Amino acid sequence: MSVETDAAQVIDVAGFSQLLGWLAEQGYRLVGPTVRDDTIAYDDIASAEDLPRGWTDEQAPGHYRLKRRNDAALFGYAVGAHSYKRFFHPPWETLWRARREHDTLQIRDEPSPAQRLALIGVRACEIRAIAIQDRVLMERDPLYRARRADTFIAAVNCTTPGGTCFCVSMQAGPQVSTGFDVALTELGGVDPPAFVVQAATRAGRDALTAITHRPATEAEMAAAATAVQHAAGQMGRQMPSTDLPQLLLRNLEHPRWSALAERCLACGNCTMVCPTCFCTTVEDTSDLSGREISRARRWDSCFTAEFSSVHGGSVRPGTRARYRQWMTHKLATWPEQFGTSGCVGCGRCITWCPVGIDITEELAALAREAAQ
Amino acid sequence: MDTPLLDPLRPHIARVRSTRREAPDVWTLELDADQAPPCGFAPGQFNMLTAFGVGEVPISFSGDPAEPGRVRHTVRAVGAVSSALTRLDCGAVLGVRGPFGTGWPLPEAVGRDVVLIAGGLGIAPLRPALYQLLAERARYGRLSLLYGTRGPRDILFRRELEAWRARADLTVEVTVDHATHPWHGHVGVVTTLIERARLDSDRTLALVCGPEVMMRFAAEALGAAGLAAEAIFLSLERNMHCGLGTCGHCQLGGLLVCRDGPVVRYDRVRDALRIREL
Known part of the structure; x- marks a missing residue:
């Protein structure tokens, strides 16, 4: 399913900065990739100068390094540890506060978290992840809805996939097909950088109208398409093309889970960096007098013992069961619950696993061993 | 059963109307709803009860569905929150969200x-x-x-x-x-x-x-x-937190027990219940 886009235009870096300026004028908070702590991290940006210009990354299981490129590309890297989920579904937030006076109690709502948020440089895998979180949270979580309602998405077709990427296997990228206002493709070998841009929504058209642009030539459009096609062939990883839900649900007692559990530290990194993992827990606190009370919600991970605890103890006391829960939920029961896979092929769980567990390798091994 | 809630994340304030000790560690609380009328429930459904400043736990309705004005919950003191609930005196405030989940057929x-x-x-x-x-x-x-x-x-x-x-x-x-x-x-x-x-x-x-x-x-x-x-x-009993199917804690295979349960037909879970630690 793809959205209809207008005729392709070309903008340069100045035009790109105009786009950011125009969005800021419209009251949007701008968030995009920046360099922080030697990684690509999403943060507030004001101009093209704030982007990781001339940087790229090297990713492998349990390995991430930033490196200099030999050009000045604005989007010449893959995704870092951050995804955009923290801007709609924050790691920690207060749900409400209450005050006890004598024998009464008043609950006060927190101020609405509604925002105008413009996401800049959003890859196809990120757009798919946002769409998946929308499915899970939009209807049921009023805070998510408030944060998500007014979003402008300036997508970027990925031309530099990382060593742990497999969006092609998950049919999530590298080409964006839906869920954006404008989509850019950075033209390779052009210095300074230039972008082929297409608008897909009214807000996207308004944005393009406001900035300096010219129609793209046939050659530029072909170059943009070639760059994305090339990226599709550069995936560092591949998910086995088999019925993953069936494979997992038929092998819940497979010995491979025990082998995995011996490597897994149950640290929960994979759930923290996953752009679709949505689990949360709440914590109630009060001051010493017991008068000021609040409830906060924070991300939780199915790798903790408390996650599944009922009064008799944890339902999943072992790492084997916890890893199995994470992987089967992501790939097998998520479709049952939300009508879509929970995986977008961004590769973060592979890169940021401290022991380098590779979800694609595990699935391939399971498929191989189950076939024997 | 889907019940429209103004803000599904914020508890309504209720008061303990009476308490009754059923066993050494089990109490039944009857509630008065203060700021919102208690809604009807289907037998088998549950509420999330908040002991303010301590936490929130899922507790089934244990009263008569024909008396929606007399909401009753029977609580065993096993953890910090359930123990705090059983220590509430008459007139004490607690929080109520719900009702959630499926009922008996x-x-x-x-x-x-x-x-x-x-x-x-x-x-x-x-x-x-x-x-x-x-x-x-x-x-x-x-x-x-x-x-x-x-x-x-x-x-x-x-x-x-x-x-x-x-x-x-x-x-x-x-x-x-x-x-x-x-x-x-x-x-x-x-x-x-x-x-x-x-x-x-x-x-x-x-x-x-x-x-x-x-x-x-x-x-x-x-x-x-x-x-x-x-x-x-x-x-079924699982770690129900949100009641809305969005916090992820209560899964059993593909079931989100707070939403698809707690009452389920046996053929839906027979295989899952046989797998250890699922």
């Missing part, structure tokens, strides 16, 4: 025999179903309640059990695992009552609630007595 029971099988505190979520079955007694066939607890001291709702036992149109059988007190009743796990109950397997619908291991064995005993899996309903 009472419409399906019309014209059939119904057996309620409870283990321990599992009688609390079944009591609203029994109230409704008895209120509409003529619509159902044979009714029986099979109830097992660890010991005589753990038997809940004693006075009502005696009144129910005195009825001619309801069979009540109680068993204990260990007879530590003077006890003249049946001794043995609750599944032994199923074998003795001589259920009419074609007509009977079974509603089962108790610890998971007890429900598994009860479902197997019911199967051995000839009941189809489609005639057996369990009330």
Whole structure:
């Protein structure tokens, strides 16, 4: 399913900065990739100068390094540890506060978290992840809805996939097909950088109208398409093309889970960096007098013992069961619950696993061993 | 059952109208809703109860669905939150979100025999179903309640059990695992009552609630007595937090138990319950 886009235009870096300026004028908070702590991290940006210009990354299981490129590309890297989920579904937030006076109690709502948020440089895998979180949270979580309602998405077709990427296997990228206002493709070998841009929504058209642009030539459009096609062939990883839900649900007692559990530290990194993992827990606190009370919600991970605890103890006391829960939920029961896979092929769980567990390798091994 | 909630994340304020000690560590709280009218509920559903400043836990309705103004919850003091709830005095405030989850399939029971099988505190979520079955007694066939607890001291709702036992149109059988007190009743796990109950397997619908291991064995005993899996309903226990299907804690395979349960038909979970630590 793809959205209809207008005729392709070309903008340069100045035009790109105009786009950011125009969005800021419209009251949007701008968030995009920046360099922080030697990684690509999403943060507030004001101009093209704030982007990781001339940087790229090297990713492998349990390995991430930033490196200099030999050009000045604005989007010449893959995704870092951050995804955009923290801007709609924050790691920690207060749900409400209450005050006890004598024998009464008043609950006060927190101020609405509604925002105008413009996401800049959003890859196809990120757009798919946002769409998946929308499915899970939009209807049921009023805070998510408030944060998500007014979003402008300036997508970027990925031309530099990382060593742990497999969006092609998950049919999530590298080409964006839906869920954006404008989509850019950075033209390779052009210095300074230039972008082929297409608008897909009214807000996207308004944005393009406001900035300096010219129609793209046939050659530029072909170059943009070639760059994305090339990226599709550069995936560092591949998910086995088999019925993953069936494979997992038929092998819940497979010995491979025990082998995995011996490597897994149950640290929960994979759930923290996953752009679709949505689990949360709440914590109630009060001051010493017991008068000021609040409830906060924070991300939780199915790798903790408390996650599944009922009064008799944890339902999943072992790492084997916890890893199995994470992987089967992501790939097998998520479709049952939300009508879509929970995986977008961004590769973060592979890169940021401290022991380098590779979800694609595990699935391939399971498929191989189950076939024997 | 989907109930529209203004803000599903914020509890309504309620007050304890009365408390009643059912067993050494089990209390029934009757609530007065302060800032919102209590809504109706289906037997089998639950509320999230907040002990302010401590936390929130899922607790089934244990009162009569025909009396929506008298919301009752039966709580065992096992953790910090449930213990705080059982320590609340009359007039104390607590928070209520709900009702959440699926109820017992009472419409399906019309014209059939119904057996309620409870283990321990599992009688609390079944009591609203029994109230409704008895209120509409003529619509159902044979009714029986099979109830097992660890010991005589753990038997809940004693006075009502005696009144129910005195009825001619309801069979009540109680068993204990260990007879530590003077006890003249049946001794043995609750599944032994199923074998003795001589259920009419074609007509009977079974509603089962108790610890998971007890429900598994009860479902197997019911199967051995000839009941189809489609005639057996369990009330599952998982770590329900949000009640909305968005926090992820209560999963059992593909089920989000707070939303797709707690009451589920046995054939939906039979395989999942056999897998350790799923």
